Amino acid sequence: MSLSDSDHDLVVEELGREPTRAEAALFENLWSEHCAYRSSWPLLSAFDSEGDQVVVGPGDDAGVVSIPSDGEETYITMGIESHNHPSYVDPFDGAATGVGGIVRDTLSMGAYPIALADSLYFGDFDREHSRYLFEGVVEGISHYGNCIGVPTVTGSTAFHDDYEGNPLVNVACVGLIDDPDRLVTAEAQHPGNKLVLVGNSTGRDGLGGASFASEDLAEDAETEDRPAVQVGDPYTEKLLIEANEALIDEDLIESARDLGAAGLGGASSEMVAKGGLGANIELTNVHEREPNMNAMEYLLAESQERMCYEVRPENVDRVREIADRYDLGASVIGEVTEGNYVCTFEGETVVDAPAEFLGDGAPYNDLPAEEPTEQPRDLPEGVDLDEAFEAVVGSPNTASKEWVYRQYDHEVQVRTATPPGDDAAVMAVREAGTGLAFSSGADPNWTTAAPYEGARAVALENATNVAAKGATPHAAVDCLNGGNPEKPDVYGGFKGIVDGLAEMCRTLDVPVLGGNVSLYNDSVAGPIPPTPTLALVGVKDGYDAPPAALAGEGDLLLVGARSLEGDAEARLGGSEYLAQFGGTDRFPASLDEPDAFVDTLVDVANDDATLATHDASHGGLAVTLAEMISEEAGASVDLDAPTKGSPAALLFGEQAGRVVIETTDASAVREAFDGVAPVYDLGSADDSGTLDVALADGDLSYDAAEIAGLRDVIDRELD
Template sequence: MSLSDPDHDLVAAELGRDPTPAEAALFENLWSEHCAYRSSRPLLSAFDSEADHVVVGPGDDAAVVSLPTYDGEETYIAMGVESHNHPSYVDPYDGAATGVGGIVRDILSMGAYPIALTDSLYFGGFDREHSRYLFEGVVEGIADYGNAIGVPTVGGSVEFDEGYEGNPLVNVACVGLVTEERLVTAEAKRPGNKLVLVGNATGRDGLGGASFASEDLSEDAETEDRPAVQVGDPYTEKLLIEANEALIDEDLIRAARDLGAAGLGGASSELVAKGGLGAEIELDAVHQREPNMSALEILLAESQERMCYEVRPEDVDRVAEIADRYDLGCSVIGEVTEGNYVCTFEDDEPRGRETVVDVPAEFLADGAPMNDLPMTEPTQPSRDRPDADLDAAFEAVVASPNTASKEWVYRQYDHEVGTRTARRPGDDAAVLAIREAGAGLALSAGAIPAWTDAAPYEGAKAVALENAANLAAKGATPHAAVDCLNGGNPEKPDVYGGFGAIVDGLADMCRDLSVPVVGGNVSLYNDSAAGPIPPTPTVAMIGVREGYDAPPVGVTGEGTLLEVGERGGALGGSEYLAQMGGSDRFPTLPADAPAVVETLATVADLDSTLATHDVSHGGLAVTLAEMVSAEAGVSATVADVEALFDETPGRVVVETTDPDAVREAAGDAPVRSLGEATTDGTLTLSVGDTELTREADAIRDLRAVIEAELS
């Protein structure tokens, strides 16, 4: 770790002296891209984050929004998203597992109880052995950690693209429940209050993790950077979850911060800086699991399952008693002050207590200068489309790892623990029963890199619309979103231009939909010897509906099939082109996206609606294939290949017993007759002059490509 010369000079000018080694390392980590968003923060003002239901917006460990109260009491949802990309390349199991642990603790620090996780995962080509190795390790890490702590993983996405070969992405989102009375923030309240560290003992794992996440991955990262990856302990995390609840129950916490990037130094300095205060911390008071740790190691280690609490002096003993009840370590490490952020250390040497850090807290937490980087605007390709055989195209698209069944993934997750899961993984969106408010909470998360690679701005708009349409297909109204913005090296103008375009596209569509973007994460320098990743704007969006009963994906065989929504008239970014070759401009998105989403939610809630399924990745070909089962089939007519594989989001296929009711509810939105649901368990497609037929068993085998390869 080393502080750059310009940053060193800036720090020295502020302090009036050269920084100590510990100060230099602390500034190097907290002023890194990972913590300070030096390249991305100038762009993030594009997002609208305010609305009447936003309680806590960007800047805290997690955001908090209030839910509509249909039948019950006012309830808040805490929500956040985090990336653990570089660690998951170096060590896929621990990298992914600690990503889960970190986002769960972000929810805890708001006083909330975690109730659900989603994971959005991106890897290199599925045909590559190394990609499958990373994929299997990441899924195992998420499953083992999430299952052990008792938080269900209810949704997400998995994408394979050559652009992730040297740098996979692991984006994890979490939601939790909290009330106004239990809400906690990361803003220190009063000088004289104590800072208390609760949780695992501090070791040397994860040293320099923040700076490691702010650099391109090297070819030897799997060996050279292993010490920067944390090691998780989910059983301690489960104890920490329950201890946090007990502390909140007794109103013992004034402020809280999860120990993540930059460890204790990051959490404690940010906590007091947000309150405009300082701190005096005795680093040797921290409970440690390894002997002879230095001040710098204690300050910056990213050991997991630790929380920093601001506690009134009279409550310290009770906090220690609760920590002991849950077999957790507890250290009173210092107190909040009106002065600088000061850390002292005393070891076994005869030097006595030394001051190793003495800096203004706000300068440390928020003083990093922003980068002003050149940007090249991305362009779209011209039309160059293949003339492909229908049978071959259908099989290639439906059997692509990107559109195939992800059951191999989600069956490893406990998605029903907590008894709130009303609509499980494998659907357009998960639905959770928030009985406290009589509300159904719908969750959708993910991105489609083929879209944003082909057209960053338009593709990002489509990603936001797609997540909103997933919610609407289950009868929910989009309510709020968090985003995980992943990009390559921002010092490359074309890469930074693509990143800026996904920010603008996401911000514009969320603004159009009146969906506040209440928080998120930025991960840059996702670059390796294989090149930069595609610009990847993962969105985790929540929606709300009255009650928890949502229409399923699978047809019943008793209704008529209609397609509701606009087609975009192009195949750019589609799985069809990825499989069959060629390029095309990105489809035109609906002119009135809010009306589209409202229409889809209205149609899904009709009493005559039997099933709904969003149309997006893979187009109608994949949507209709996924609606078929051994008990019920589909007989549909589609105009041509473009109509079959068009991926324009903002559409659903609905099975209904009352087509007129759907048309009336749709208003000005296009409604097309596709055909009928049947009881023969067969997909029959008429496309122009060609007919294609597949039995349910054959479709299931086609879609089981991931399971067939990995089982």
């Protein structure tokens, strides 16, 4: 990329002269789509970020909310970011540094990172290249997360043809602030304070990463763009985590920003711009690991494990001492001023521009958008139910993801009360006596079929995941991924996911604290599906939650969207069934009152009579029931009622806002949901270890071992 003619003219008009080479590169990166959100910002006002619990909303490195506490006031931070292009070029390092970056966003708020979530999207699992990317990304996440001692506790993995040329790696982090006085923001405070760079030395890696992330991937990206990919060192990051804690403990930090996109130039200019201030920076003061670096390299290198701190002059020596204790470099690179953002290099001024113009001067794009066309009804015919069951339950999209999460240390820090593999992880925040449920993901099949309705379903499904564990949805962050926004049909789909996600979050009264936008996820293979990853947390008293696995002792009920009331409601659009067998259909309708459904589900999940709860969405009822049985517990399910709809729609229709409940008090569940959502009798759980389903067109019967054999397709193919 290079600075466009129109942007160049704006810069010349503001500066009153031609920009220097370093200034042009800095503007190019800070005004890129990745940093400035030029195409997406006009849409983001749709999100509601306010609420009594919100402490810091969008615009900082992470959002901050208070959580219920039985003692001192307690905050959590939430952040999410994408490392999509780097993970295509170098899957291990691209994914690893995505983890490192979102953890440092957490540190810069004064928080300690306590949980990670990864939502991953790849091309068709049968393709060798997709598996190469998949294995490398998971290895990178596990290596970095395990080394720094932050558990990866939840997430999602999806396979879809349209990610073949451009996978997505979205990583979210939750941090803990157990004392409000420890909160730090990225807003510079006072002229005269020093800017101190702490952490790893600066090299040439990651140069131009922000601009690289703002263009379509070229056919030769894996070789030509490798220098734009950062290389991480998790052991240094672990030292930085502990050093950051020590600096916060001693109240040595006035403001902070991690060095991510656009490197030192991005972090330092954004800090002072937020405070309406400027800075004087001497680039040769930066501690480096490579000789003969030039000004542009100092400014824009995205070397990892670095933080920029604003420090009062009298505290600089103590900051140096703490950095030295943790074997980290520390450089006083300049100070906060009331003037422009000025950088000098070897006696020459290489940057002299208003900080606010650098950060906020990029004009927004007014792009045309085409509405997606509605899917016609064109369903496959003559599909055998056993064949369909085995194909859907055994699809890599709906199969067990244990191969992924067993590589992550989810028990480090000893907080994970409900581990990966359930609807949501539950973390024990013992400092507050509060359980924190955490869910993250999206479904590209849904948002390909219907961007707006699919995104609404993504939000409702994540809320249902935490509610099924007895937690009330509390706050969220999003990672909005799209293709080239200059294409009207692509931008129309992206607009649809923004509006749909925002509308459902608002309906559920879940503030969106911020997030990340990643556009230009386009390649020679075409654009990705519009993909709205949502990372959502819920809160509850205590840490116990009903499991997804059946106990084998209660009645089975399906609660939620009208999926058993005939084909008019039980649509198959966006389902794995259609992905396997072809055809199209309209996306199914959602609940009339999703907020009431979620609130009621929280109460029912916490009732002593509730033995198991499991969200019913991806893969439909067939996958939900298959996931709930075990060698110790089975189920007998009766769907033999022709007025309820076709067997395919009953078993494989996918709708958000549904849950299967095993209970010893079915009447109480019906009473709780009366007037809120339909409740259907499915049958009962038992100790058979077998799933038996009666249908109008015949019966299905699979034991736990057969189902496990279908669901371990990823393990079987990769190990």
